[in-house]
Amino acid sequence: MNDTELSRKAFLLREQAAGLIYRGKSGHIGSDFSVMDILVTLFYLHLNVSPAQQTDPSRDRFILSKGHTAEALYCILCDKGFFPKEELETFCQFGSKYTGHPNKNINGVEINSGSLGHGLPVGVGMALAGRMQGQPYRVYVVMGDGELAEGSVWEGAMAASHFKLDNLIVIIDRNRLQISGTTESVMNPGDLRSRFESFGWQVWECPGNRIDALDQTISEAKASVGAPALVIANTIKGYGYSAAENQAKWHHKVPSEEEYQQILEELKERRAMIE
Amino acid sequence: MGNTGSVKQAYAEILAQLGKENEKIVAIDADLQACSLTDKFSDSFPDRHFNVGIAECNMVGIAAGMATCGKIPFVHSFAMFTAGRAYDQIRNSVVYPHLNVKVMGMYAGFTNGEDGPTHQCVEDLSLMRTIPGNVVLCPSDANETKQMVRAVAEYDGPCYIRMPRSATQTHTDIPGYQFEIGKGVELCDGKDVAIIATGIMVERAMQAAQLLKEEGICARVIDMHTIKPIDRQIILKAADETGAIVTTEDHNIIGGLGSAVAEVLAENRCVPFIRHGVKDAFGKSGKFEAVMELHGLTAQGIIACAKAVIAQK
Numbered sequence: 001m002n003d004t005e006l007s008r009k010a011f012l013l014r015e016q017a018a019g020l021i022y023r024g025k026s027g028h029i030g031s032d033f034s035v036m037d038i039l040v041t042l043f044y045l046h047l048n049v050s051p052a053q054q055t056d057p058s059r060d061r062f063i064l065s066k067g068h069t070a071e072a073l074y075c076i077l078c079d080k081g082f083f084p085k086e087e088l089e090t091f092c093q094f095g096s097k098y099t100g101h102p103n104k105n106i107n108g109v110e111i112n113s114g115s116l117g118h119g120l121p122v123g124v125g126m127a128l129a130g131r132m133q134g135q136p137y138r139v140y141v142v143m144g145d146g147e148l149a150e151g152s153v154w155e156g157a158m159a160a161s162h163f164k165l166d167n168l169i170v171i172i173d174r175n176r177l178q179i180s181g182t183t184e185s186v187m188n189p190g191d192l193r194s195r196f197e198s199f200g201w202q203v204w205e206c207p208g209n210r211i212d213a214l215d216q217t218i219s220e221a222k223a224s225v226g227a228p229a230l231v232i233a234n235t236i237k238g239y240g241y242s243a244a245e246n247q248a249k250w251h252h253k254v255p256s257e258e259e260y261q262q263i264l265e266e267l268k269e270r271r272a273m274i275e
Numbered sequence: 276m277g278n279t280g281s282v283k284q285a286y287a288e289i290l291a292q293l294g295k296e297n298e299k300i301v302a303i304d305a306d307l308q309a310c311s312l313t314d315k316f317s318d319s320f321p322d323r324h325f326n327v328g329i330a331e332c333n334m335v336g337i338a339a340g341m342a343t344c345g346k347i348p349f350v351h352s353f354a355m356f357t358a359g360r361a362y363d364q365i366r367n368s369v370v371y372p373h374l375n376v377k378v379m380g381m382y383a384g385f386t387n388g389e390d391g392p393t394h395q396c397v398e399d400l401s402l403m404r405t406i407p408g409n410v411v412l413c414p415s416d417a418n419e420t421k422q423m424v425r426a427v428a429e430y431d432g433p434c435y436i437r438m439p440r441s442a443t444q445t446h447t448d449i450p451g452y453q454f455e456i457g458k459g460v461e462l463c464d465g466k467d468v469a470i471i472a473t474g475i476m477v478e479r480a481m482q483a484a485q486l487l488k489e490e491g492i493c494a495r496v497i498d499m500h501t502i503k504p505i506d507r508q509i510i511l512k513a514a515d516e517t518g519a520i521v522t523t524e525d526h527n528i529i530g531g532l533g534s535a536v537a538e539v540l541a542e543n544r545c546v547p548f549i550r551h552g553v554k555d556a557f558g559k560s561g562k563f564e565a566v567m568e569l570h571g572l573t574a575q576g577i578i579a580c581a582k583a584v585i586a587q588k
């Protein structure tokens with residue numbers, strides 16, 4: 001699939017994620033819509049993963065450190081054939097294995113996540129194991145920008161450069177919002193590029209809701225030698241549904257029936273506009 | 276029986292030996308290899324040892340990541356900084372996904388005497404025991420440590436081991452002794468009272484039993500090296516055969532061995548029962564033995580509890 005087709009797919013997957021949230025009556029729709037293009041770029045253009053490779057030691061490893069965007073991840077894994085759609089429809093229902101945050105009983109999920117600040121250290125461990133075993137895989141970690149206030153993120157960042165993990169790529173979903181407001185007002189992450197550079201990382205930055213830009217930037221980041229790579233993906237929270245765009249209140253909101261219909265309509269329109 | 280052996284030295288030896296037998300084993304430190312003595316391991320396997328600096332949460336996260344890739348990581352720091360500081364990583368990134376990570380809580384209880392309360396963890400058993408599915412262990416001597424660590428390496432799943440700093444008398448080098456996770460050990464038989472002990476309190480329980488014997492009181496001593504899963508059978512048998520139970524631990528009486536035994540008794544047997552241990556207090560800075568004395572964690576302390584519980588029969 002080319003970038004245009006994938007951009008359309010990203011809108012279609014947003015429709016599916018919105019459906020899961022609407023029917024499951026729980027989820028993080030603003031964050032799902034923010035991160036969707038990052039996940040689509042990774043899963044359809046970069047990650048060497050598939051249902052047939054789940055126990056292949058050389059497969060790439062993916063960690064959704066911002067585990068609250070589970071719906072976005074589940075829709076992609078489902079689309080890629082990791083599990084059937086009917087199973088996913090149990091999302092957030094009593095007894096479903098498709099929990100509000102990912103767990104590794106779900107095909108395609110490498111590690112339970114959602115306790116923020118956990119993903120990067122786990123990714124460092126996977127990258128070190130890959131090096132020890134002489135495996136060619138890369139480890140991809142997607143973090144939120146609110147999550148950057150967790151101290152363990154910076155412990156992991158320090159370790160990744162200390163061990164020169166150039167098989168580790170982190171992508172930050174930089175939508176500048178978190179539950180209670182802007183990241184700048186809650187706990188200012190400052191100049192992320194210079195902070196990570198001073199930690200010894202190679203840093204790239206790109207528009208985070210454009211598949212072509214993400215694809216090219218991640219390709220460049222993969223070529224990093226001797227240091228871990230960071231991509232700051234500048235996103236819009238709620239991207240694709242204008243009423244939710246840049247609105248912190250849509251971080252964790254279940255749409256009403258009327259809103260849900262509006263969401264579907266707008267996503268269809270946006271999808272049709274892509275040429 | 277009766278030899279003194281260093282528990283941490285025994286740990287260092289068995290880890291290095293297991294490293295030879297199983298190349299999946301990895302050792303990770305948070306800059307306290309001088310205490311974990313993992314240099315014995317890293318001298319032989321430098322590529323399988325990592326010092327991640329003073330960052331215990333990161334250390335446990337790294338271990339979780341390695342475990343998903345088939346490694347068997349042993350992580351090391353003081354109990355205060357693994358069970359305490361990295362609790363969330365142990366809970367969410369290790370035990371919840373049931374990963375094969377072995378968490379060592381070194382220098383537990385007051386064995387880290389001079390460092391004072393910031394470094395004396397009397398809550399780790401409680402913290403670790405309440406995580407669903409976690410296995411929680413505490414060796415009583417050098418011999419048991421070696422057998423325990425071997426069993427833990429063979430067990431596929433998360434474990435926490437509470438390790439004392441100090442050397443202890445060796446009690447478990449007896450014929451027929453075989454360590455098994457979840458199976459307590461009757462070290463000496465008795466019919467008047469049962470003293471269920473863990474870790475370094477086993478040594479003191481044995482001394483107490485000896486002294487009680489001189490007074491004509493026959494005490495059974497049980498080495499409860501596994502706090503979870505707790506050995507219900509050995510507890511109920513002791514309740515039935517002695518009719519009076521004392522637990523002893525160098526840990527808060529809230530949440531540790533005493534609580535685990537109380538839970539079994541409360542649901543099954545009505546017998547006189549006393550928890551001996553740290554009475555919900557922080558430690559003090561001082562020589563290990565002095566801090567133990569201050570909290571009554573001595574053979575005399577156990578004897579007083581044994582007599583009190585017998586009097587309730």
Ligand SMILES: [Mg+2]
Nearest residue numbers: 145146177178
């Ligand atoms: Mg954000």
